Amino acid sequence: MPEPIIPEERDALAAELALGLLEGEERALAMRLRLSDPDFAATVDAWGKRFEPLCAGFEEQPSPALWPAIEHRLGGPGERDSHRALRRWRIGAIASGALAASLAAVLVLRPAPAPVEIVRAPDRTVIAQLGSGDAPGLLAASYDPAGGVLRIRAVRLPDSKLAPELWVIPADGVPRSLGLVAADGVTRVVVDAPHRALLSDGATLAITFEPHDGAPHKAPSSAPIAAGKISTI
Amino acid sequence: MVDTPASANRERLVANLARVAKGDQAALRAVYDTTAAKLFGVCLRISGDREAAEDILQKVYLKVWDRAGRFDAERASPITWLCAIARNTAIDWRRANGSTAHLPESAAAIVEDDSPLAPEVIDAATQRARIFDCLDALDERPRHAIRAAFFDGLTYSQLAEAMAVPLGTLKSWVRRGLIQLKGCLDDA
Known part of the structure; x- marks a missing residue:
């Protein structure tokens, strides 16, 4: 996979990593990019924040035990x-x-x-x-x-x-x-x-x-x- | 956006996680009290089974206990971090219990569910509405795929298999969907 250069592609790659869509070599590349490129890391985090409300949408009380x-x-x-x-x-x-x-x-x-x-x-x-x-x-x-x-x-x-x-x-x-x-x-x-x-x-x-x-x-x-x-x- | 209550909650959660990292059980209790309902909701969504979700939730807080030292407040919001643990633990359970075959249907049902909002933070409710509205605005197939990725933890290849489409086609749907989603969230 070539290094993503178009901003939109980088952004999509960050989202894919945040969502856990990638696997194998693609995932390894994206993880390396995240470690080496603070901007990319910030983009991944921003995607995590965008998806965060999905986590909060379904509150339900577990058993008191x-x-x-x-x-x-x-x-x-x-x-x-x-x-x-x-x-x-x-x-x-x-x-x-x-x-x-x-x-x-x-x-x-x-x-x-x-x-x-x-x-x-x-x-x-x-x-x-x-x-x-x-x-x-x-x-x-x-x-x-x-x-x-x-x-x-x-x-x-x-x-x-x-x-x-x-x-x-x-x-x-x-x-x-x-x-x-x-x-x-x-x-x-x-x-x-x-x-x-x-x-x-x-x-x-x-x-x-x-x-x-x-x-x-x-x-x-x-x-x-x-x-x-x-x-x- | 006035987010004082939300940021105060966040600070408290960050402080409690720091105490958990030092082995403070009372702090874990405080983290549990403020987040259990949210994380239980995530576990329940992904496992689809109340009993399993309670087992998973126990594991989640045991992981929080073990890993609180690794939480970096500079990098991530505590809720995002906790949700990631809940989501990953639930997805692991789901994979171990081999119930991936019908997952896309369960994901499809998610948006139709209009569970009541937590009263505490109006800001969160606004955000929730926004991401749900933006997901709704996507075409059916990318919407379906993105939801299944989030709630069922499916990777590209698993999604392609579940939705019976070529991998390349699926990737282009999802990427288009993600770009559209971002545009919608940023515009709102």
């Missing part, structure tokens, strides 16, 4: 995924203000993660830790795709008359029940075929307390007490 979530994540690395799962949950499944408030408290109070419980398992096994050190619930899950069997161990769960129900939340954010699990010890969950594909890297496992009757339920009725992201090992 968002700042606590950000603040939590500033507090230290780790537990981002289960944290995100919690928040997603709140937005997707919880309408009640009281529940929202209690979950917001969980978000704020959730401490730095405890040492991860290592679940030794053969290749391609899927594992997840649900909950963390001082969270109300802590569970460890492993899944063997060959047999479609998920083993989940309740390390710690709060006392409840309700039963812990296990959910998988894939990328679409919709929780699917994998059934009730035992409140202590290991539960062996045979995952039915339609749900097996959902147990992949990045999906979230979560536990809520639900009534015994009617399980597996279509949707959770309360906030999760533990959640964690699946990773394939």
Whole structure:
């Protein structure tokens, strides 16, 4: 591409760079020009300012739970995924203000993660830790795709008359029940075929307390007490 | 143009970003309070999904936290800088989630949306009206392409593919459109 010399072409090039239209060598040339030529750099900035109102045209309030979530994540690395799962949950499944408030408290109070419980398992096994050190619930899950069997161990769960129900939340954010699990010890969950594909890297496992009757339920009725992201090992 | 409130807001934002660069969490909160609605709007526009937009917005402010030291008030307006982070983060999400196929339609819907204006700065509202009017004055194809570039982060080659036209044709539409847009904005 020849060096643009006509002012209108330089101006268009600046706009193209500001808009992100260029790629490859064209972009590299424009970036170099921006670095070497203050006038051109100013033209690019001027285009950025022209487009700026497009940014401001669609203001919309995010959920009030968002700042606590950000603040939590500033507090230290780790537990981002289960944290995100919690928040997603709140937005997707919880309408009640009281529940929202209690979950917001969980978000704020959730401490730095405890040492991860290592679940030794053969290749391609899927594992997840649900909950963390001082969270109300802590569970460890492993899944063997060959047999479609998920083993989940309740390390710690709060006392409840309700039963812990296990959910998988894939990328679409919709929780699917994998059934009730035992409140202590290991539960062996045979995952039915339609749900097996959902147990992949990045999906979230979560536990809520639900009534015994009617399980597996279509949707959770309360906030999760533990959640964690699946990773394939 | 009387822009005292706008420039006071800007100064405050610049000062807060400088404090964020030094690790001041309260300053980030202040930046969040004044800009979250705006940046959330950008994330929502680009992702088209409220839940995804909230995830993206979290990432945006974590990036602001990490990068505030790189903000140069001499070179860019803080809002432009923040919007660029929001836009890029949302575009990354969009690319990672492989939903580019229907993007031009989403971009086409943007101008029809008459979302309410923020009451705070009349000046911004005037500017908004102006750029939207000027975009509206363009021919359909360059208008479509420029919007898709801004809101969906499409490059020339991606736009050419999405709009099923030769790259050279698309470039000449867009360049003409950009020159016309500038003329309109400068005249107004």
